[in-house]
Amino acid sequence: MRNVYLVPYVLWILLFVAMPIALIVYDSFFDVEGNFTFANYAHFFTPVYMKMTFSSFWYAFLITAFSLLIGYPAAYLITRTKHKQLWLLLLILPSWINLLLKTYAFIGLFGTYGAVNAMLETIGIGQKQILFTDFSFIFVSVYIFIPFMILPVFNALEELNPSLIYAARDLGASPWTTFRRVIFPLTMNGIKSGCQAVFIPALSLFMITRLIAGNRVITLGTAIEQHFLVTQDWGMGATIAVFLIIAMAVIMMVTGNRIKGRG
């Protein structure tokens, strides 16, 4: 039996998976005038780009950490509620709302006369600059990414055999010990795929950095967008993209590709 279905599908892979990556690598060897050069790579290892890469990773790390810190308990508590499917749906539903609209809402919420500042005023703290700070950037990013953390952790918790928890309790483990020694290690896969689903896009954010962080935060994503659409230096943009792809591959290897092993 010949597999004729492979033809269009492999064609799709070649055109939209293999070719784009090849073109990114190819483009990274050319300067603005179209001459072959290694200068982009040399340029990438200068302090300016190194600092940017470092801060990009640092922000992505913070965003992932906070997502996990808030998302894990939320996922855990959902599994303990009576209508867990409904709760899960309610918590991931906002992520179906257009990303731009939610980000736009935060411009209003965090603005000088926004709801948050009005509240701060009422409780006597007074008006603060919230928009265009690291805080607002991380808050909005965590807000955007949290469903991606809740879902895989929730699934991992659901797969957990409850008799293991009872066994731990029977053997005299405190709730905290049960969590630390049984629940947490057994849901590691969910945590890993959650972190993967947050960290990689967090490295490449550019829209939130522009709208919420007011260009104060520059991530790898912002730099790529800048080079491609503003300065038109595609070669340099492609070089940064190459490093982003490498970073992505490394993260995938560390956290394990969960979809690949589905099951």
Add this chain to the structure above:
Amino acid sequence: MNHRKMKFSNVYLWVVFIILYAPIFYLSYYSFNSGGTMHGFDGFTLDWYKEVFADTRLLVILLNTLVIALFSALISTILGVIGAIAIHRVRKRKNQNALLSLNNVLIVSPDVIIGASFLIMFTIIGIKLGFVSVLVSHIAFSVPIVVIMVLPKLEEMSSSLLDAARDLGATEWDVLTKVVVPFIKSGIFAGFFMALTYSLDDFAVTFFVTGNGFTTLSVEIYSRARQGVSLSINALSTLIFLFTMLLVVGYYFINRRGLVSGRVERNMDWGPPNK
């Protein structure tokens, strides 16, 4: 003690819930504000909604967005089903895994990379940036999602079913349309809805591959948001919110129907868009 723990868990969930919904309701609330800002509610008005419906340019953009979403979801569903069947039929486990990894590249790739690399590709091939380039990119990044949604359904299908059909004299086409497709229907619908929401939601990829003449809603909101606040956007987003709710509820019920073994849910890992 159990009772108190339940209480705490409910409080925590409610707080998360409220924070997640706050921006959406905030936007909707001020869409009725007769004052022109997102602070200080002056009075109730439907003017902003009228403005949305009077704004032909915005309506055209909305139409563009819907057309792109529907077409890309439809085409990527067809391609994705073909892809899933292709992967399913590959005998060697190693080759199957290799194909799956390639399939997942676009799912895990940051949008910026997809956008930038497609921009290079379209420029080299000579496709004019605009409707076609946006449509093609949306199809390209939706295909792997459909594959991921359909493949588990195919794996649930027993191969003796196909053998039986063939023994009874069914042609390849009959097997596909009368046995395979009906069996994996719920996966196909889930994939279609996912592709639809991914397309409606996409900003970053579209932003890269769209030319001067063509915009989708996300890109339009981005440029408007950079200029400052306008409450017609609030009105529009309220409408979109309601529309999305309808979509999600539809998707949820379709998914529930196919929820026999609970496997569909696990495949929602990559769930909602907004990468």
